[in-house]
Amino acid sequence: MSDTFILDGREIPFAPGQTILQAAMAAGVYIPRLCYHPEFKPHGSCKLCTVKVNGRHTASCTYKAAPGLEVESNTEELNAERRTLVQMLFVEGNHFCPSCEKSGDCQLQATAYELGMMSPHFDHFFPDRPVDASHPDLLLDFNRCILCSLCVRASRDVDKKNVFALAGRGIGSHLIVNAASGRLADTNVALEDKAVQVCPVGVILRKRRGFAVPIGQRTYDKAPISGQARTTWQEEG
Amino acid sequence: MSFNLETAAHPEKLRRVAIDPVSRVEGHGKVTLLLDEQNKVHQVRLHIVEFRGFERFIQGRPYWEVPVMVQRLCGICPVSHHLAAAKALDRVLGVKHLTPTAEKMRRLMHYGQMLQSHALHFFHLSSPDLLFGFDSDVAKRNIVGVAEKYPETAKKGVLLRKFGQEVIRCTAGKRVHGTGAIPGGVNKSLSRAERDALLADIYRIVAWSREAVHLARELHTSNPALYNSFGIFRSNMLSIVGHNGDLDFYHGSLRARDDNGGIIFDGVDYQGYNTILEEEVKPWSYMKFPYIKSLGKEQGWYKVGPLARVQNCDRIPTPLAEAERREFIDYAGGTPMHAPLAYHWTRMIEVLHAAEVIKDLLHDDDILGNDLMTEGARQQEGVGVIEAPRGTLIHHYQVDENDLVTLCNLIVSTTHNNQAMNEAVRHVARRYLHGKEITEGLLNHIEVAIRAFDPCLSCATHALGKMPLEVELLDAEGRCLDRLAKHGDGRFYPGLGQGA
Ligand code: SF4
Numbered sequence: 001m002s003d004t005f006i007l008d009g010r011e012i013p014f015a016p017g018q019t020i021l022q023a024a025m026a027a028g029v030y031i032p033r034l035c036y037h038p039e040f041k042p043h044g045s046c047k048l049c050t051v052k053v054n055g056r057h058t059a060s061c062t063y064k065a066a067p068g069l070e071v072e073s074n075t076e077e078l079n080a081e082r083r084t085l086v087q088m089l090f091v092e093g094n095h096f097c098p099s100c101e102k103s104g105d106c107q108l109q110a111t112a113y114e115l116g117m118m119s120p121h122f123d124h125f126f127p128d129r130p131v132d133a134s135h136p137d138l139l140l141d142f143n144r145c146i147l148c149s150l151c152v153r154a155s156r157d158v159d160k161k162n163v164f165a166l167a168g169r170g171i172g173s174h175l176i177v178n179a180a181s182g183r184l185a186d187t188n189v190a191l192e193d194k195a196v197q198v199c200p201v202g203v204i205l206r207k208r209r210g211f212a213v214p215i216g217q218r219t220y221d222k223a224p225i226s227g228q229a230r231t232t233w234q235e236e237g
Numbered sequence: 238m239s240f241n242l243e244t245a246a247h248p249e250k251l252r253r254v255a256i257d258p259v260s261r262v263e264g265h266g267k268v269t270l271l272l273d274e275q276n277k278v279h280q281v282r283l284h285i286v287e288f289r290g291f292e293r294f295i296q297g298r299p300y301w302e303v304p305v306m307v308q309r310l311c312g313i314c315p316v317s318h319h320l321a322a323a324k325a326l327d328r329v330l331g332v333k334h335l336t337p338t339a340e341k342m343r344r345l346m347h348y349g350q351m352l353q354s355h356a357l358h359f360f361h362l363s364s365p366d367l368l369f370g371f372d373s374d375v376a377k378r379n380i381v382g383v384a385e386k387y388p389e390t391a392k393k394g395v396l397l398r399k400f401g402q403e404v405i406r407c408t409a410g411k412r413v414h415g416t417g418a419i420p421g422g423v424n425k426s427l428s429r430a431e432r433d434a435l436l437a438d439i440y441r442i443v444a445w446s447r448e449a450v451h452l453a454r455e456l457h458t459s460n461p462a463l464y465n466s467f468g469i470f471r472s473n474m475l476s477i478v479g480h481n482g483d484l485d486f487y488h489g490s491l492r493a494r495d496d497n498g499g500i501i502f503d504g505v506d507y508q509g510y511n512t513i514l515e516e517e518v519k520p521w522s523y524m525k526f527p528y529i530k531s532l533g534k535e536q537g538w539y540k541v542g543p544l545a546r547v548q549n550c551d552r553i554p555t556p557l558a559e560a561e562r563r564e565f566i567d568y569a570g571g572t573p574m575h576a577p578l579a580y581h582w583t584r585m586i587e588v589l590h591a592a593e594v595i596k597d598l599l600h601d602d603d604i605l606g607n608d609l610m611t612e613g614a615r616q617q618e619g620v621g622v623i624e625a626p627r628g629t630l631i632h633h634y635q636v637d638e639n640d641l642v643t644l645c646n647l648i649v650s651t652t653h654n655n656q657a658m659n660e661a662v663r664h665v666a667r668r669y670l671h672g673k674e675i676t677e678g679l680l681n682h683i684e685v686a687i688r689a690f691d692p693c694l695s696c697a698t699h700a701l702g703k704m705p706l707e708v709e710l711l712d713a714e715g716r717c718l719d720r721l722a723k724h725g726d727g728r729f730y731p732g733l734g735q736g737a
């Protein structure tokens with residue numbers, strides 16, 4: 001593996017077929033991302049992983065690494081753009097970190113900290129999204145969905161169940177449950193399903209477990225998300 | 238909604254003013270004094286910002302989120318809401334007894350909270366008034382002034398509060414808005430290092446707390462003419478009391494006494510609180526007026542908080558605080574003390590008790606244990622009651638079979654004291670209002686009376702504890718005769734809209 005490209009002035013080796021993001025992760029370099037998961041085909045939708053390749057914006061989770069590329073990632077300009085994207089995600093849903101059980105384990109929150117987001121900046125949409133608590137062991141809190149489609153991909157590609165889907169377009173996009181009633185209880189979802197494990201935020205939750213891990217022992221209490229370049233996902237995956 | 242505390246022969250002639258919800262300014266207190274035809278104060282209305290709508294916000298949420306979420310209710314004593322909710326939800330999980338570690342961790346958290354909240358109130362908010370006088374120079378009447386003139390007192394006050402916050406951090410994970418209590422138990426116990434760090438300071442804390450009681454006692458006993466009568470009114474008293482009638486802030490059964498100290502009810506299981514308490518709604522206030530059902534709205538109102546608790550219990554189960562309680566009871570002369578300024582003295586007795594309990598808990602190895610959770614048979618309903626720094630706090634929830642909250646009812650301490658505070662202000666206004674003008678002196682005195690109750694106005698934590706306050710005077714026709722406001726900077730303006 002002798003091929004390399006340049007990321008923020010540093011030489012990064014890559015294997016044939018790897019994307020810029022994959023090569024960076026393998027080299028322990030953090031590039032912000034929310035819709036990427038090493039086990040699934042990149043989706044390229046959150047745009048947080050956007051870098052500049054030879055001066056042009058592109059999503060690093062889909063762009064294949066090639067010898068000699070000049071890639072910028074950790075720059076003021078790109079981080080400011082990423083911060084704006086995260087702010088938009090925060091105001092689009094109802095992300096109330098202080099009472100969210102995913103706080104401290106949430107990638108959206110950890111990424112916001114990483115990017116130095118101090119406030120949501122934009123007006124909140126305050127959408128009205130009731131939770132789906134129909135399933136005996138799982139809760140769906142749609143208020144926090146960032147439409148990363150990871151649960152959709154996991155359910156379709158790994159669990160082979162198609163429990164989740166994204167419906168609607170643009171600002172009307174939303175997560176739906178694949179049952180005539182629209183309720184999770186009426187699907188064949190199971191606790192062991194991959195789809196139940198992958199949500200980067202606090203939408204798909206095991207019931208009655210919230211807040212069992214004390215502050216100080218949660219994922220991002222120990223190290224910031226950038227310090228976990230090999231993320232917990234990757235270790236699991 | 239005629240209300241008989243009114244002394245007017247024809248209350249219908251007292252014009253009532255509806256306060257438009259949108260015109261209320263968040264974060265200040267507003268007092269309306271209503272005069273009768275002889276221009277005597279007949280009624281007082283204290284308008285304070287309350288947690289409207291919070292109950293509905295909780296409905297539809299999963300129950301395990303509630304103890305964390307309710308902490309947003311109050312910036313000063315979030316731990317009390319955290320624990321009251323957790324206690325209610327223990328019952329929903331069918332848990333009546335926590336593991337020893339869980340119960341002691343929660344107690345530790347709560348007594349830490351009591352210490353920090355009471356210290357904040359006494360040293361930061363009230364000691365300036367009490368040490369310098371209610372009419373003294375506003376520029377000096379603050380914690381900075383106290384620090385200059387009484388540096389040791391101010392320093393100890395700050396450190397007492399800090400210690401309480403540190404106890405909270407070790408038990409809840411954070412100084413504010415932690416997560417320690419979860420339905421059925423707690424999520425952590427103390428590490429040895431945490432325990433030892435707290436132990437290193439606790440004896441000093443107990444000693445300083447004792448000094449604080451003595452300071453409060455001295456202020457009171459050296460000026461009985463003022464302290465025994467300022468804003469005085471007689472009322473019933475309510476609190477929970479622990480085992481054997483002990484003072485207990487974390488758990489017990491409901492007891493109420495009348496103004497002479499006679500028992501109205503005792504040993505009442507708070508799961509049935511709504512069979513003995515009722516809440517009245519009045520059109521001019523968002524805050525409800527609770528009363529003891531058996532006595533009716535006119536006779537049934539009561540006070541809560543330190544002054545009620547210290548006189549409601551039979552004893553304090555720690556020796557130093559018990560000695561101070563006896564001294565207080567002796568001073569009162571064997572009959573209940575009703576003077577609002579006596580809240581300060583009893584509040585400091587409670588600080589001492591909290592410090593002693595913390596000391597004992599730190600010496601108990603259960604707080605290092607690993608057995609954190611209990612399970613039980615799932616119920617649909619639960620009530621949790623705790624003695625918060627400001628008084629009895631009631632949380633009541635119903636939870637459906639999908640684990641979502643379907644009903645939430647809260648009665649917070651300041652609400653219990655609602656009528657009592659109105660009464661205190663009425664007495665002060667009657668004594669200090671001369672003519673038809675609101676003087677700075679009158680406004681200062683009203684402020685001192687309100688503050689004695691330590692109400693959790695959202696503004697009570699404003700910088701240096703100076704709450705913006707507006708007082709208006711209405712005649713029998715409802716015309717505004719005068720209006721005076723004091724801003725957070727201590728300066729006076731003709732109204733809150735002006736100046737600043
Ligand atoms: S539920 Fe979670 S995993 Fe699924 S699309 Fe929404 S944020 Fe992504």
Ligand code: FES
Nearest residue numbers: 044046047049061
């Ligand atoms: S991680 Fe690349 S677009 Fe989301």
